[in-house]
Amino acid sequence: MTQLWDFSGGIHPPEHKDFSTARPVRRAGIPERLVLPLQQHIGDPAEAIVEVGEQVLKGQKIADVKTGMGVAVHAPTSGVIESIVEHPVPHPSGMADWCITLRPDGEDQWCSRNPVPDYRTLTRDQVLGIIRDAGISGMGGAGFPTNIKLRPPRNRKVSTLILNGAECEPYITADDMTMREKADEVVAGLKVMAWILRPERCVIGIEDNKPEAISAMREATEGTQTEIVVIPTKYPSGGEKQLIRILTGMEVPSGGIPADIGVMCQNIGTAVAVAQAVVEGTPLISRVVTITGEAVREPGNFEALIGTPIEYLLEQAGVQQDRLSRLVLGGPMMGYTLTTDAVPVIKTTNCVIAATASELPAPPPEQPCIRCGQCAEACPMKLLPQQLFWYAKTTEFEKAEHLNLFDCIECGACSYVCPSSIPLVQYYRFAKGEIRVQRAEQLKADRARERFEARQARLEREQQEKELRRKERAKAAADAQARKKAEAEQVTAEGEAVDERSAKAALVEQALARKKAKAGALQPPPATDTAEEKPDIDALEKQLGQARSKLETIQGMLDEAKAQQADNVDKLERAVAKNHDRVKRAEEMLAEARDKLAARPTESQPTH
Structure with a gap:
């Protein structure tokens, strides 16, 4: 024989099953x-x-x-x-x-x-x-x-x-x-x-x-x-x-x-x-x-x-x-x-x-609970129906849920035995419904919060990515500017060195020319070809061309630096001014040399 167990509580209401079993389906x-x-x-x-x-x-x-x-x-x-x-x-x-x-x-x-x-x-x-x-x-x-x-x-x-x-x-x-x-x-x-x-x-x-x-x-x-x-x-x-x-x-x-x-x-x-x-x-x-x-x-x-x-x-x-x-x-x-x-x-x-009215009469009016405990004895789920009733009635749903409200199977045994005719199951259903509504609202709020937090995180991430891209662009621009600045400094240094060497060479040539001119005034020129004593017009023209080219280069760098608001504008302006002076000096030296060449007597003129 199969072993059987029993469950706590339970009731024995009238069955009334013989009403519908007298005929086949x-x-x-x-x-x-x-x-x-x-x-x-x-x-x-x-x-x-x-x-x-x-x-x-x-x-x-x-x-x-x-x-x-x-x-x-x-x-x-x-x-x-x-x-x-x-x-x-x-x-x-x-x-x-x-x-x-x-x-x-x-x-x-x-x-x-x-x-x-x-x-x-x-x-x-x-x-x-x-x-x-x-x-x-x-x-x-x-x-x-x-x-x-x-x-x-x-x-x-x-x-x-x-x-x-x-x-x-x-x-x-x-x-x-x-x-x-x-x-x-x-x-x-x-x-x-x-x-x-x-x-x-x-x-x-x-x-x-x-x-x-x-x-x-x-x-x-x-x-x-x-x-x-x-x-x-x-x-x-x-x-x-x-x-x-x-x-x-x-x-x-x-x-x-x-x-x-x-x-x-x-x-x-x-x-x-x-x-x-x-x-x-x-x-x-x-x-x-x-x-x-x-x-x-x-x-x-x-x-x-x-x-x-x-x-x-x-x-x-x-x-x-x-x-x-x-x-x-x-x-x-x-x-x-x-x-x-x-x-x-x-x-x-x-x-x-x-x-009929006598078969299932309307329930009598609800009376106050007398705390008899019959509902707890009848409950097949071993719950505390009386406490669940109080918490449901006072809308203390959290406390009712803590007492395992959702374990209630709504069998109605507690309501059946209640001498105060309290519709206990209806209170439990009400409490369950309210808790489900609150859960649904909480779930909706949680999802809304999650969507908001996800949006905020996305916006923050996009802002960080945007800031990172801006920093990368600024770094790239700074690196490019630094390279241009270094190149400009190198060009300026090289130009100053070339100009300094050119100026020294010009001074030496001028000194030599003055010395030769002085020597020529003391003694007559030899009968040989005098081309070597003529001023080096070609060298001076070449020097002038180099000075002008250097000026144009530095002037272009200055214009670009001004457009980008770079830090080396002042230095380039000074370099341009210096090169202006060099071009002017080269032009003066070339003009002086040409004047000297024009003042020299031709071979047909007698010398004294």
């Missing part, structure tokens, strides 16, 4: 309109891939999620797309959301399907792709996409796969009837998921108040290694964490998920959907829904198309409008009151309770 048929919300699961909403007026076939994909986490939506029957508008959807607030309205044509004509009876010939990724394209999400809880749940992180090996057949909440019998009538499909879906995950152990947990389902599942699993484990009836034993505790003795850590301890839970309806998608090629277009309560004459379970209006199902069950007081979607513990019966069946819809 009935087909609800096709209503006049099908309303298909684009958001039927946790994650990103699907986007419509059809247009108004388009003819579609049964099973045809009409909305899909291209990126992110999500699953597709399919046409439950053939017909025409009538509209894509906002419509009331199942939600505690009664909100409206984008929906595709399909008008059936009555033909119920299928699109082409691709069944894979021997799915083991495919890869696991291909099978997961089939599950995703079939639009399968969890059908017993929040609607987490099944293909993502069946793909745990590589470092988290799933050793135990649990199929949750506990169905602990009062009134709901959809899974019970599914196990009774579709046990083979349940096992087939479990085998597909086990082939994907390769766990060491497969367990189907069923509460002991479902003897027919237990018998049917045992017969279906005969000859397999799947364990059928019967657990005591106690609410909320069907909670994921509580069922794991009962079957394995392990506890999911605070803030963690079952995969953290090597366990995965799947729903009975999800297993059937997986089997139909892979083995038959049928997408998720219908599900079993419990219609119960004292305000319907024929309560029971219906195989309803996704998108079927709740009012249509109530009519099928024989609703008595004169007795109807409240419509509750889900169970009386975790469900919520519907504001209209026009909302459609979605993938997570498992039950609708049409209650």
